[in-house]
Amino acid sequence: MDEPVDTATAILASAAVLLRERMFDDISYRALADEVGISERTIYRQYPTRAHLLAALSNWIEQTRFPLPPFVTVADFRAAVHERFRAFDTLPAYAYVGARASAISPTIDTEPAYITRAIEAMLDVAAPALNRRDRRRVAASLRYFSSAMFWARLRTGFDLDAGDICDAFDRAVDTVLAKIPDPAWAEA
Amino acid sequence: MTVPELSGTQTAILAAYAELIEEVGSDDVSYRVIARRAGIAERTVFRNYPTRVDLLLATAAWIEATLFTREESHSIFDIPLAIRDAMQRYDERPELAHVVAETAMRGVSGAAPSPGRAHLERLLDAEVPALDPARRTAVIAALSHLDSAGTWVTFRREFGMDRRDIADAAAWAAEAVLDSIRART
Structure with missing residues (x-):
């Protein structure tokens, strides 16, 4: 575990420790305070509502536990999502915390996630001639199929493990890319 | 979608809570305030919903069943239309859409994340009976993922889309998924 540098981070690190034995809903501010020793x-003061805590915790987990491998090509994008x-x-x-945080009414983090920008950049290179609307449709679809929400829905609703989820993801990506006129680009 | 039978008191509690979520802009509303809005005693709320998670799950299910209902699709190829309508309905009640999206992401202690799964399977099997199992699962999973409040939340938050664009992109993605089985009918 990384050395916590400030109070805000120390709180998140302790919340992550407590998350190993109980659900996020069962982590009270009282228990968290005891764990951190504050x-x-x-x-x-740091996290005025549980929604703030959830959003910050999700960001911290994402950075420390689920860093997204960089990708430029579609093949790298698939591999990066598989790894996640x-x-x-x-x-x-930890992953459910990420899925939940991405579903709540935004609190602190109103910026689009890094992966969103990376997908848009990937499409700029791979399909530069694509019209604006189709580009947005493709980007949004790829973004949503690569999300923690997709993983959570398939795990809980369909009892699938990561291998099956990667397979379902690949097939979904195939269907989206098939809508793009130039078939050669998908192999980029 | 199955909805458990609710008593009049329970319906009053859930409706009051949903109303307050929209007013406050958060699901962080005390039992005392919910009870007052519903015109009942606080202990009655506790008796019906002992924990906040119980209350939240029941409320999300009630919201989905009463406010975000879908017109029944008679073919798997009607699903994009249903998704388009659903996105518009989510957009009319943003706070409630967030609550519904979030409760589906809580794992085993959450709401069923794919309530329409059985219906989708029936429609798909009727139209494309010989689909291989992995492909069938992938189609159902993709459609059920798209036919959810999570789509509205993600497209809005990550791409700043408005109601029309969300409805368009979600229906487009569903058509893309269906294209993969179109050749087989």
């Missing part, structure tokens, strides 16, 4: 008031889905399977409690 007052409950200090936690409220497999990582999610090894730490499901």
Whole structure:
């Protein structure tokens, strides 16, 4: 575990530790304060609501546990997403926090996620002639199929493991890319 | 989609909570305030929904079943239309759409993340009976993923799309998924 550098990060690191034994909903500010060794008031000052805590915790987990491998080509994009889905399977409690945080009403983080920008950049290179609307449709679809939400839905709703989820993801990506006029680009 | 039978009191509680979520802009509403809005005693709320998670799950299910209902699709190829309508309905009630999206992402202690799965399977099997199992699962999973509040949340948050663009992109993606089985009918 990395050395916590400030109070805000120390709170998140402790929340992540507690997440190994209980659900996010069962982590009270009281228990969290005891774990960090600070007052409950200090936690409220950093994270005024549980939604703030959830969003910050998800960002921190994403950076420390599920860093997204960089990608430029479609093949690298697939590989990067596969790697993440497999990582999610090894730490499901952390991955569900990410899925939940991406579904709540935005609190702190209103910027699009890094992966969104990376997908858009990938399409700029791979399909530069694509019209604006189709480009956005493709980007949004790829983004949504590569999300923690997709992993969470397939794991909980379909009882699939990472291998099957990667397979379903690949097939979904295939269907989206097939809509693009120039078939050669998909192999880029 | 199956909805458990609710008593009049329960319906009053869930409706009051949903109303407050929209007013406050958060699901962080105390039992005391919910009870007052529903015009009942706080302990009655506790008796019906002992924990906040119980209350949240029941509320999300009630919202989906009453406010975000879909017109029944009679063919798998009607699903993009249903998705388009659903996105528009989510956009009319943003706070409630977030609550529904979030409760489906809680793992085993959450709401069923793919409530329409059985219906989709029936439609697909009726139209394309000989699909190989992995392909069938992938089609159902992709469509059920798209036919959810998570789509509305993601397209809005990550791409800043408005109601029309979200409805368009979600229906487009569903058509893309269906294209993969079109040749087989």
